[in-house]
Amino acid sequence: MAQRTPVNIVFLDRNTIPAHIVLPTPRSPHHWQAYGETQPDEVVSRLQEAEIAITNKVVIDETVLAACPQLKLIAVAATGVNNVDLAACRARGVQVCNVQGYATQSVPEHVIALIFALKRQLLGYHLDVQHGAWQKHGQFCFFTHPIGSVAGSKLGIIGKGALGEAVARLARAVGMTVMFAEHRGATHCREGYVPFDEVISRADILSLHCPLNPNTEALINRDVLACMPNHALLINTGRGGLVDEHALLDALKTGQIGGAGLDVLSEEPAPDNHPLITASLPNLIVTPHIAWGADEAVNRLSQQLMDNIDGYLQGTPQHTLINTAAR
Structure with a gap:
C-alpha cells in the first residue's frame, strides 16, 4: 500500500490548551503548524495549505470554507461546535469531529x-x-457572612447528559438531593x-448543563x-448565553438570590467593563472558562483530538458530526 502524502495540519488556537500540556502527534506523515491564537482576518491565510484545521473557538464559516477548498477535516478541540458552520461543511463535504466525554x-x-x-x-x-477585618476583630473568629451547609441541600440540574449525571453523582456523595x-x-x-417550574421554586442550588440554542438562550431570565x-445559588459551567446576565446582576445586588458561580460568560474573554466582572460582589465567583481544564482532562482531550485526526487519515473516522467518505 502506497504511503500517504504528508498532510498539512494547522492548529488555529493552541493557547486554548495549557502550555505545559504536551500534545501527542498524529501517527501518519504530516506537516504541523500551531498558532497561539488566530484573529478572524487571519483564518483564511493560515488555512490556505491545510487539509486539516484544528480549532477550539476560532470560527470557521462558509466564507472560510469557500476560500479554502483543500480543507477536508475540521477537528474541534472541544465538545461544543457552535463556532463551525456545520451546514456549510455538509454541503462542501468537509468532515467535522469533536472531542467527547473528556471532562466528566x-x-x-x-x-x-x-x-x-x-x-x-x-x-x-x-x-x-485581606481588608483587615480579622485583625481588627479581637477574637479568634468572626462572622460577617452566614455560612450554609451543602449536605441536605436540594440541587436542581438543567441538562441530563453526561455532565449533568456526573454532577448528580458527586452531589449525592456529599449529601445533596438531586432533581x-x-x-x-x-x-x-x-x-x-x-x-x-417546580425545580426552580424548590432548588437551593441550580446548575446548568444544557446546550445553548434558540430554545435555551437566556433560559435563566x-x-x-x-x-x-432568595437563598438559592446559580451555577453555570455550560454557556454564558444561558443566563440573562443583567437580570442576574440585579438579582445578586438586591438579594433576590443568594449567590452565583459562573465559569462562562456571554462574551469571552470578558471585557474589562463587563458588569459581572466589575461588580466585585462577595456572593459572586467568576472563573475564566476553566472548569474543563484539569490536567487529566486536557490530556484526555489532546489524545482524543489526535485519535480523531488519525482516524480520518486512516479512513476510520470517529466522533464525527459530519462524515464523508475518506479519500
Whole structure:
C-alpha cells in the first residue's frame, strides 16, 4: 500500500490548551503548524495549505470554507461546535469531529467546588481577611457572612447528559438531593424528571448543563430568577448565553438570590467593563472558562483530538458530526 502524502495540519488556537500540556502527534506523515491564537482576518491565510484545521473557538464559516477548498477535516478541540458552520461543511463535504466525554470528572468537580465556596462564603471571608477585618476583630473568629451547609441541600440540574449525571453523582456523595428539570413549558414530564417550574421554586442550588440554542438562550431570565428562593445559588459551567446576565446582576445586588458561580460568560474573554466582572460582589465567583481544564482532562482531550485526526487519515473516522467518505 502506497504511503500517504504528508498532510498539512494547522492548529488555529493552541493557547486554548495549557502550555505545559504536551500534545501527542498524529501517527501518519504530516506537516504541523500551531498558532497561539488566530484573529478572524487571519483564518483564511493560515488555512490556505491545510487539509486539516484544528480549532477550539476560532470560527470557521462558509466564507472560510469557500476560500479554502483543500480543507477536508475540521477537528474541534472541544465538545461544543457552535463556532463551525456545520451546514456549510455538509454541503462542501468537509468532515467535522469533536472531542467527547473528556471532562466528566473535571467539570463536576468545579461545580461542586463553586457550591462549597459559595455555601461556605469563602470569597467573602477571604476578602474580609485581606481588608483587615480579622485583625481588627479581637477574637479568634468572626462572622460577617452566614455560612450554609451543602449536605441536605436540594440541587436542581438543567441538562441530563453526561455532565449533568456526573454532577448528580458527586452531589449525592456529599449529601445533596438531586432533581433533574424537565424542559421549560413541557406539557409532559418524562420519567426521572421534575417539572421545570417546580425545580426552580424548590432548588437551593441550580446548575446548568444544557446546550445553548434558540430554545435555551437566556433560559435563566428575570422571571425565572424571581421564582428562585432568595437563598438559592446559580451555577453555570455550560454557556454564558444561558443566563440573562443583567437580570442576574440585579438579582445578586438586591438579594433576590443568594449567590452565583459562573465559569462562562456571554462574551469571552470578558471585557474589562463587563458588569459581572466589575461588580466585585462577595456572593459572586467568576472563573475564566476553566472548569474543563484539569490536567487529566486536557490530556484526555489532546489524545482524543489526535485519535480523531488519525482516524480520518486512516479512513476510520470517529466522533464525527459530519462524515464523508475518506479519500
